[in-house]
Amino acid sequence: MESITHSVTLDAEKCKGCINCIKRCPTEAIRVRNGKAVIMNDHCIDCGECIRVCPHNAKKAISDPISMIDNYKYKIALPAPSLYGQFKSIRDVNVILTALVNIGFDSIFEVALAAQNVSDHTKDILPEARALLSGPTISSACPVVVKLICVRYPELLENVLKTIAPVELAAIAAREKAVREKGLKPEEIGVFFISPCPAKITASKYRIGYDGVVIDGILSMREIFVKLLPIVDKIKEPMKLSVAGARGIKWSFSGGEGSAIDESLFVAVDGIDNVIRVLDEVENDKLSSVRFVELNACPGGCVGGCLSVENPFVARARIQRMGLNLSEENDTNTIDENYLDPEILYWQKTPESGYPFLIDADRSTAIRKLADIESLFETLPGIDCGSCGAPSCHALAEDIINGTALESDCVFKLRERMSTLFREITELQEYMPPPFREQGRGQMINDK
Amino acid sequence: MHNSEGLKLENKNDNSGVEVLKQRYEVSADDFASAGAASAAVKKTLKQLGFSPDFIRRTSIAMYEGEINMVIHGGGGVAEVGISENQVTITLTDEGPGIADINLAMKEGFSTASDTVREMGFGAGMGLPNIKKQSDNLSLISEVGKGTTLVITIAT
Ligand SMILES: Nc1ncnc2c1ncn2[C@@H]1O[C@H](COP(=O)(O)OP(=O)(O)OP(=O)(O)O)[C@@H](O)[C@H]1O
Ligand code: SF4
Ligand code: SF4
Ligand SMILES: [Mg+2]
Numbered sequence: 001m002e003s004i005t006h007s008v009t010l011d012a013e014k015c016k017g018c019i020n021c022i023k024r025c026p027t028e029a030i031r032v033r034n035g036k037a038v039i040m041n042d043h044c045i046d047c048g049e050c051i052r053v054c055p056h057n058a059k060k061a062i063s064d065p066i067s068m069i070d071n072y073k074y075k076i077a078l079p080a081p082s083l084y085g086q087f088k089s090i091r092d093v094n095v096i097l098t099a100l101v102n103i104g105f106d107s108i109f110e111v112a113l114a115a116q117n118v119s120d121h122t123k124d125i126l127p128e129a130r131a132l133l134s135g136p137t138i139s140s141a142c143p144v145v146v147k148l149i150c151v152r153y154p155e156l157l158e159n160v161l162k163t164i165a166p167v168e169l170a171a172i173a174a175r176e177k178a179v180r181e182k183g184l185k186p187e188e189i190g191v192f193f194i195s196p197c198p199a200k201i202t203a204s205k206y207r208i209g210y211d212g213v214v215i216d217g218i219l220s221m222r223e224i225f226v227k228l229l230p231i232v233d234k235i236k237e238p239m240k241l242s243v244a245g246a247r248g249i250k251w252s253f254s255g256g257e258g259s260a261i262d263e264s265l266f267v268a269v270d271g272i273d274n275v276i277r278v279l280d281e282v283e284n285d286k287l288s289s290v291r292f293v294e295l296n297a298c299p300g301g302c303v304g305g306c307l308s309v310e311n312p313f314v315a316r317a318r319i320q321r322m323g324l325n326l327s328e329e330n331d332t333n334t335i336d337e338n339y340l341d342p343e344i345l346y347w348q349k350t351p352e353s354g355y356p357f358l359i360d361a362d363r364s365t366a367i368r369k370l371a372d373i374e375s376l377f378e379t380l381p382g383i384d385c386g387s388c389g390a391p392s393c394h395a396l397a398e399d400i401i402n403g404t405a406l407e408s409d410c411v412f413k414l415r416e417r418m419s420t421l422f423r424e425i426t427e428l429q430e431y432m433p434p435p436f437r438e439q440g441r442g443q444m445i446n447d448k
Numbered sequence: 449m450h451n452s453e454g455l456k457l458e459n460k461n462d463n464s465g466v467e468v469l470k471q472r473y474e475v476s477a478d479d480f481a482s483a484g485a486a487s488a489a490v491k492k493t494l495k496q497l498g499f500s501p502d503f504i505r506r507t508s509i510a511m512y513e514g515e516i517n518m519v520i521h522g523g524g525g526v527a528e529v530g531i532s533e534n535q536v537t538i539t540l541t542d543e544g545p546g547i548a549d550i551n552l553a554m555k556e557g558f559s560t561a562s563d564t565v566r567e568m569g570f571g572a573g574m575g576l577p578n579i580k581k582q583s584d585n586l587s588l589i590s591e592v593g594k595g596t597t598l599v600i601t602i603a604t
Contacts, residue, residue, distance in 0.1 A: 155501030280488065283505075284512060359496045363533050366497045367469050 005206050006044040007061045007198040008051060012036050014058035019386035021050035021059060026272050027151065031399070032389035042356040045147040046199035047272050047297050048306035061198035061307060063220035066227065069104055072190025072216065074182060076174045077105040078167055081112040081244070081252040082196040082302040084322055085315030086225050087232050093249070093322055094238035099228045101239065105192075108241050109174035112248030114166040117334045119247065119260040121163055121345050126261065126292065129161065135282055136290045137161050141257055143203035144297035145275060146351065153279050154353035162209060162347035166251065167193050167200065171214040173339040180339075190216045194224050196252075196305030197298065209347025221307045245330030246323030253316040254301035258294040266292035271299045359398075373397045381412045469493075469531040475515055475540075477524035480568065486527045487511040490538075493531065499604065506582040507536050507602050513575040514540045514598050520565055521545070522596055534604040543595040550588055554580065 017035040022028075029043035030050060037050075037058070051059040069075045077100045084093055097108045129137050138159045140146050149156050171191045178189050193215050195201050204215040250256030258266035267290050269278045275295045281287050298304035300312030308315065359373075360366035377397040388409040390396035399405035408414045471493065473486035491508040499507075511527070518525040518540055525542030547553045554576050561571025580586050585601035 152495075155505065283491075283508075284484070284487075285505075285509060355495055355498070357496050358498050361498065363498055364467065367467055367531065367533065370493065370496065371469055 005202065006039070006041065006046045007063070007201040007205075008039065008044060008046055008048060008059060009062055010037050010039065011058045011060055014056045016056050016058070017389075018055070019389075019391075020053050020055060022386055022389070022391040023384075024049045024053040025391065026276060027148070028391045028395050030391070031405075032386075040356075042354070043151065045144050045151065045297075046197070046202050047144045047148075048198050049272060051198070051306045061201055061220065063195065063201055063223070063307075064192075064217035066219055066223060068217045069190055069192060073188040074107075074178055074184050075105045075190045075192065076178060077108050078111050078170050078174065078191060078193045078215070079108065080167065080194055080196050080200070080221065080302060081110070081115070081249040081319065082305060082308055082315065083194055083221055083224070084249060085252065085303050085317075085319040086221070086308060086310045087229070087318075090232055091318075091322060091325060092238060093242040093244075093326070094240060095232055095235050096228065097241035098235050098238040099232045100224075101241075102231055102235070103224075103227050107174070107178065109170050109177070109191075110242065110244045110248065111167045111170045111193075112244035112251065113333060114170035114173065114335060115248040115251040115257075115260065116244060116331070117169060117340075118163055118166050118345075119251075119257070120334060122161060122261045125163070126161075126263070130291060133159055135159055135285065135288050136293045138282070139257055139292070139294045140208070141165065141251065141294070142296045142298075142302075143199040143208055144197075144272070145295040146208050147199070148272075148275065148297075149279065150351055150353040151356055152276075153283055154355060156279065156282060157350065157353055159282065164210075164345055164347070165200075165203065165208070167204070168207065168210070168214050169335065169340070169344070172344060173335045175214070176339040177336070192217045192219055194219050194221050196221045196302045196308045198306065199297065200305075208351050209349060210344075211349065221305070222309055225309050242326065243330060243333050245326050245328065245333060246320075247331040249319055249323055249326075252302045252319055253312075254296050255294065256301065258292055261292070263292040265290055266294060268294040268296075268301075270296040270301050270304070272297045359402075369401050373401045376400060376407075379413075380410055385411070387411045467532065471529040471531070473527040473529075475518045475524055475527055477519060477522070477544075479519060479524075483516055483519045484512055487515050490529050490536075494536070497531065503602065503604050507538075510579045510582040510600050510602065511538050513579050514538065514600060516570060517575055517598075518542045518544070520561060520570055525595075536602050538598075538600040538602075540598040540600075541595065542597075546592040546594055546596055547588075547590040548592050550590060554588070 015036045017032050019032060021037055022030045022032060026047060026049060027043045027045055029040045031038050084096055090096060100108050126137060140161045140163060146160060149160060175186055175189050175191055178184050179186055193204055195218050201218045204218050247260045250260060254270035255268035258268050269275055275297055278293060300316055303315040304312035359369050377394050380393040380397060382393050384392040388396050390399055396405055396410060400407055475486055487508050490511055491504055494504045494507060515527060522542030522544035525540060528539040530537040552558050556577045557573040559571045559573035565571050579600060583600045584603045587599040590596040
């Protein structure tokens, strides 16, 4: 089995082993070892914070090359609605969709349209989900959030809305539509998602709540942007391709999903630190009056995804303006039911949760180890300098007890040991017999 | 985050020979911003030790309510937590005004919280009853003018 289940990786050539990323990672997933950053697979939630913060561009998301579309007879693009906000001069969604056709796609299926289906479905199931729960229902739209819940708040998994991601629904329907309308075999069709973030890349390869894959390739929004930019301004008469309404495209920014399901008492929270704060509150039973919590790991929502180009606030404003230009009828558009099996709207399995921060599976061993960690921690300087390669002194103490780091990795500890060593050497020197040569010259080393 | 004054591994003196991990936290009065920090830290510890979600939930709710009571009513104090393989004991000690009528204080809805405190969302009089509900054993000793000691035991 493939063990790497995240898309954020390191470009070792570019990595300088500085400690910017280890400090920023919300799950303390990064260590610097032998001068290079190393990501711990089971801790990484693909939030992209390390990509944003790395001054050397050494962190990247693994996406598929655009040349991959040539492997398929019929190529379908699934643009995330956040793509719509990336272009300065464009007010019409059709221009962007037409540009996608111009760079080689045979058809376009808007993820925003699928988002409208998911919104309707969510509206239907929310009352029932709530009746069974204490505390609010938590959106599953951002895979970082779901992964964070799996590793840090496994008990909140039951509060997570177990609905299919719009992009997956779009992929399934798009392929089915092409099979029926074009008479193609499913394998002749390549379905490509244009993703704003590494988390959605991972979630397309290792689906949350489902087995198998429904998307053939995931393209980085940044790379597609570069292809589209030179041509969008030249499109004077765009094709009529846009079907989704404002309701679907606003899923791209924080608050969009909650308002698309007409939930009156919802909170929308964006940015990974805020998300963590809110999940802590949900866990502490402090948000039971709220009905729906929409959480997005990126600042501003998906428009702030680390593979987007534009500043998220500007992108949001543009998408809102585009929404005003779309007809209200578009809001009621949904995917033709013939293309969908209603069964697939619900998760078919529970994602694996596990607590990678568990100290030891045996509790009495864990208690002993934790006590060791704490007493070791007290001997460390406590200034979280990061020079040891761990994000904090406490993390180093954990690593040492777990056998993955050494006490001498701490520069202060090392200095202490060196000075002890020097002292001992100096002391030893007192007992050293004078060297022959100098004795021959009638001079002793310690003679003053 | 590590405002613990260190954890110590001790052998309990109750001749059970069970190893207990001790944590100690200072809880300061009227510091609403960091109220809940101690119970949050304990929660993290319990997760690292692999306690069940339900056990962790009960423990952190009970401890949070006790901690908040020390902040609001008790003039601040000390939270001591003992964690053993299948039990957590939380001792909350303050030298605040004390509770005149413990039976009354334990009643749902009884509160002496000020209006300001109520505006902040506390003061429903549900804290102590909730602690009782979540815990397996609760001892509340209080003397007016001397202070209050709450000992909460939660077993797996
Ligand atoms: N540590 C304490 N010191 C002094 N008085 C206390 C202490 N803890 C509780 N009390 C008294 O007991 C009352 C009931 O406490 P309880 O926690 O049940 O409710 P509350 O704190 O008033 O409101 P809530 O917990 O619902 O926010 C308090 O209003 C207060 O008068
Ligand atoms: S993507 Fe996020 S979780 Fe993963 S290593 Fe980077 S900062 Fe940490
Ligand atoms: S907020 Fe959107 S762009 Fe950011 S990680 Fe989550 S799904 Fe991806
Ligand atoms: Mg209270």
